[in-house]
Amino acid sequence: MKNLINKINENLDKFLPVVYPEDIFKAMKYTLMLPGKRLRPIMCIETSRLLGGSEDDVMPSACAIEMLHVQSLIHDDLPCMDNDDFRRGKPSNHKVFGEANSVLAGDALLTMAPQIIIENSKNLSDTQIVKIIHEYTKFAGAYGLIAGQVVDIESEGGKLVKSAEKTLEFIHLNKTAVLFRLAVRIGAISANASEDELKTFDEFGKKFGLAFQIYDDIMDEISSFEELGKTIGKDKISGKLTYVSLYGLDNAKQKFNSLLDDCYDIIEKYNSLIFNEILDKLRNRINEA
Numbered sequence: 001m002k003n004l005i006n007k008i009n010e011n012l013d014k015f016l017p018v019v020y021p022e023d024i025f026k027a028m029k030y031t032l033m034l035p036g037k038r039l040r041p042i043m044c045i046e047t048s049r050l051l052g053g054s055e056d057d058v059m060p061s062a063c064a065i066e067m068l069h070v071q072s073l074i075h076d077d078l079p080c081m082d083n084d085d086f087r088r089g090k091p092s093n094h095k096v097f098g099e100a101n102s103v104l105a106g107d108a109l110l111t112m113a114p115q116i117i118i119e120n121s122k123n124l125s126d127t128q129i130v131k132i133i134h135e136y137t138k139f140a141g142a143y144g145l146i147a148g149q150v151v152d153i154e155s156e157g158g159k160l161v162k163s164a165e166k167t168l169e170f171i172h173l174n175k176t177a178v179l180f181r182l183a184v185r186i187g188a189i190s191a192n193a194s195e196d197e198l199k200t201f202d203e204f205g206k207k208f209g210l211a212f213q214i215y216d217d218i219m220d221e222i223s224s225f226e227e228l229g230k231t232i233g234k235d236k237i238s239g240k241l242t243y244v245s246l247y248g249l250d251n252a253k254q255k256f257n258s259l260l261d262d263c264y265d266i267i268e269k270y271n272s273l274i275f276n277e278i279l280d281k282l283r284n285r286i287n288e289a
């Protein structure tokens with residue numbers, strides 16, 4: 001997995017040269033090149049590989065997903081959103097570049113990502129590229145990430161249109177699971193997967209995404225700044241609706257383990273060392289706590 005992370009980092013660096021006006025490119029590159037786990041590009045590439053696709057062909061799309069993810073992190077940290085001063089162990093983007101450039105850096109990553117897919121996916125057919133861009137725009141926008149963020153903000157202000165359980169699930173299907181679904185779906189499309197395969201991986205991405213959000217909520221409660229690279233305990237202080245606040249730590253762990261069991265089952269027949277390593281790492285970390 002380390003080799004794959006290095007390759008992803010090299011490609012991210014290559015796809016984003018710093019040119020005039022340097023300030024915006026530096027702001028985009030700052031959070032992008034900090035050491036994130038690169039889970040979404042890894043899962044995109046691994047899905048493609050398992051379904052017979054080539055790593056080189058899917059790499060531009062995998063990097064584009066990381067750019068979209070980083071855009072969401074930069075905007076999420078802004079004072080008008082989650083107001084966080086740290087990300088990936090360093091000061092947040094707006095703390096270094098100011099709010100205006102940080103908003104623009106996010107916007108620029110959001111729009112550069114599909115540009116990179118179109119310009120660099122030489123071995124994918126036009127149909128595959130259109131399908132990938134369609135998925136990207138649908139999942140990033142008001143049917144995906146933005147919907148999740150809006151309901152998250154509304155719920156912090158106490159506005160719940162649905163039950164707390166349904167609201168929480170809506171937020172995290174859209175804020176978190178959506179990017180894992182996007183990653184595996186794009187991996188599958190790059191490999192010209194069948195509808196059935198696409199469905200299988202979509203289900204995997206969805207369950208993994210929900211499990212990952214519960215993991216994130218539990219870690220906010222039990223982990224440290226050194227381990228997570230961001231301010232911890234904020235959810236509790238701000239009275240945020242989370243899996244831990246709604247169900248309690250033990251039930252949240254149970255839900256996490258049950259979703260992870262489903263993930264192992266869905267992916268079993270593919271014998272993927274990478275997916276098993278990711279699932280094992282999350283499970284071990286939560287169950288040792």
Ligand code: GRG
Nearest residue numbers: 036037072073075076140145146149175176216
């Ligand atoms: C798409 C225009 C547009 C706006 C985005 C701000 C926003 C709307 C959405 C916020 C989405 C968000 C920040 C969700 C949190 C998901 C999450 C658990 C992130 C942490 O992911 P890790 O742990 O982070 O994989 P690293 O740093 O390792 O990549």
